[in-house]
Amino acid sequence: MKTIFLILILTFATLCNAQIISAEIEQDTRTVFFCIVSSAENSSLDSKAQYAFIKDIGDGRGYTAGVIGFTSGTGDLLEVVKRYDALKPKENPLKKFIPALEKVNGTPSHKGLGKAFVKAWKLAAKDSEMLKAQDSVLNRMYYNPAFEYAKNDGLSILGAFIYYDALVVHGPGDDEDSFGGIRQAALSLSNPPSKQGDETEWLNTFLSARTIVMKKEEAHSDLSRIIAQQKFITEKNFTLTLPLSWEMYGDNFLLTKSK
Numbered sequence: 001m002k003t004i005f006l007i008l009i010l011t012f013a014t015l016c017n018a019q020i021i022s023a024e025i026e027q028d029t030r031t032v033f034f035c036i037v038s039s040a041e042n043s044s045l046d047s048k049a050q051y052a053f054i055k056d057i058g059d060g061r062g063y064t065a066g067v068i069g070f071t072s073g074t075g076d077l078l079e080v081v082k083r084y085d086a087l088k089p090k091e092n093p094l095k096k097f098i099p100a101l102e103k104v105n106g107t108p109s110h111k112g113l114g115k116a117f118v119k120a121w122k123l124a125a126k127d128s129e130m131l132k133a134q135d136s137v138l139n140r141m142y143y144n145p146a147f148e149y150a151k152n153d154g155l156s157i158l159g160a161f162i163y164y165d166a167l168v169v170h171g172p173g174d175d176e177d178s179f180g181g182i183r184q185a186a187l188s189l190s191n192p193p194s195k196q197g198d199e200t201e202w203l204n205t206f207l208s209a210r211t212i213v214m215k216k217e218e219a220h221s222d223l224s225r226i227i228a229q230q231k232f233i234t235e236k237n238f239t240l241t242l243p244l245s246w247e248m249y250g251d252n253f254l255l256t257k258s259k
Helices: 002-015 029-042 047-052 076-087 095-104 114-124 128-152 157-170 179-187 199-214 224-234
Strands: 020-025 244-248 251-257
Touching: 020 029, 029 047, 029 157, 029 224, 029 244, 029 251, 047 128, 076 095, 076 128, 095 114, 128 157, 157 179, 157 199, 157 224, 179 199, 199 224, 224 244
Parallel strands: 020 251
Antiparallel strands: 244 251
16 A cells, blocks of 8 residues: 555656655664655755755854754854864864854854855865764754653654654754743643653644744744654654655655665
8 A cells, every 4th residue: 555655646746747856765763864854954865965064044043054954053063063173173174163153153143154164064074073073963962862752751753753853943942942842832732642642642732832933933934844744643654664755845755665
């Protein structure tokens, strides 16, 4: 049935002249997570290619860069550069930008950064230490916390992904527009499985609370991320078992299991 379903999706997409982006991957949780987020952040399933990505995407957060879109305006990009400096204190092309990154934190400013910083970021992305730095910050701030929260709430792999994507986009804070605030808003309306709640109901409630926050920002007004996650819930694919198909910003994505 899954094969027939996917064929119908691809046929429909072709008739509508929509772009189809596909990849064969291992059934690995981390890889699946990264591919889905990459479809939203970079319109690509090649998450490994995004370590060198850097651009101001106009969302008020300054530069967006790296494998999950660290930003100069929220401080996690600064954390990456500091971690990179710790791993490679010599011949580090980004070291000299740390003071400027500290000054622009909390703003969309490029002051002290600009083309020189963009060039240095792309150069640094060729270093294995830079990739390790990005993974280290990603794990500490987003990936590991997502699984901890999911475990405490009694959630599945899908639940962990929904938390991970929210942490990546909104940050791990406790204000109403951050992950903690979204989760608290959901808790006022529903219970997670750890509190005898139903996972489907809980995840949909969490996404509804997140939708309110998404709509506050023009850059996130397209709810493709939410709709894709709701699709996985409707399909009851709580293990995110391949194949997976979803739409993101008008493009169709397809992940299949490598043979």
